[in-house]
Amino acid sequence: MNMKTDDDDRTIKNRACAQWPEAQRGKADRPVLVLAVVVMLAIAGGAAYWLSREDDHSLSSASTAALTGPAHYLSFKDMVVNLVNNETYELHYMQLSVSLMTRNIQCLEQLKSNQPVILNAMLGQLSSWTFQEVIVPEKREELRNKLLDTVHHTTGLSLIKGVEDVFITNMVIQ
Structure with missing residues (x-):
């Protein structure tokens, strides 16, 4: 390193630094x-938001208190959807009754007032199922979980996250 001193007896350690204007x-x-x-x-700010938000799977003290209350159910009876058999392309029908369970009374009221929206979302999910999926008993649990996810993701309904479970109370496949 080539060391020089300038007029003020300051050591300049790098020639490039000597070329910079004094102000910089x-x-x-x-x-x-x-x-x-x-x-x-x-x-x-993002970290503070992330740490302060309530996770869907964690329970706050208010939601823990709500979980100890009685369960409330809202039933959707006798929904009929078409099922396609992917192997033979025959059309099958499924008649289904579903009950939504919540322990939050506000959520139940919101579910009741938005029944057409929820029914439409569930029918959209049900119509995507195939005959091969619903005929296998092991697949029905997965399909039931898909229904629960559909209810949770119904747009514009903030309290729908209070729905704890979906029960298939009646199923007839023809």
């Missing part, structure tokens, strides 16, 4: 600094 020596670029601060604040 040792100072960070302001836009870069501002950008770094904004990114750090965004990361801190």
Whole structure:
């Protein structure tokens, strides 16, 4: 390293540094600094949101208290959907009754007031099933879980997450 001293007896350790204007020596670029601060604040805000939000699978004290209450059910009876047999392309029918369970009375009221929306979402899910899927008893549990996910993801219904389970109370396949 070539060491020189300037007029003020300061040591200049690098020739490139000597070529910088006096105003820029040792100072960070302001836009870069501002950008770094904004990114750090965004990361801190995201972390705070992530840590403070209630996870769908965790239970707060209020939801734990709700789980100890009595279960409430809302039934959707005698839904009929077409099932396609992928092997023979024959058309089959399935008649189905479903009950939704919640322990949250507000959720039950919202379910009752939005029955057409929920019924439409469930019929959309049911019509995607095939004859081969519903005929196998082991697959029915997976299909029931898909129905529960459909109810949970019905758009615009904030309390639907309070639905704990979906029960298939009647199933007839023809």
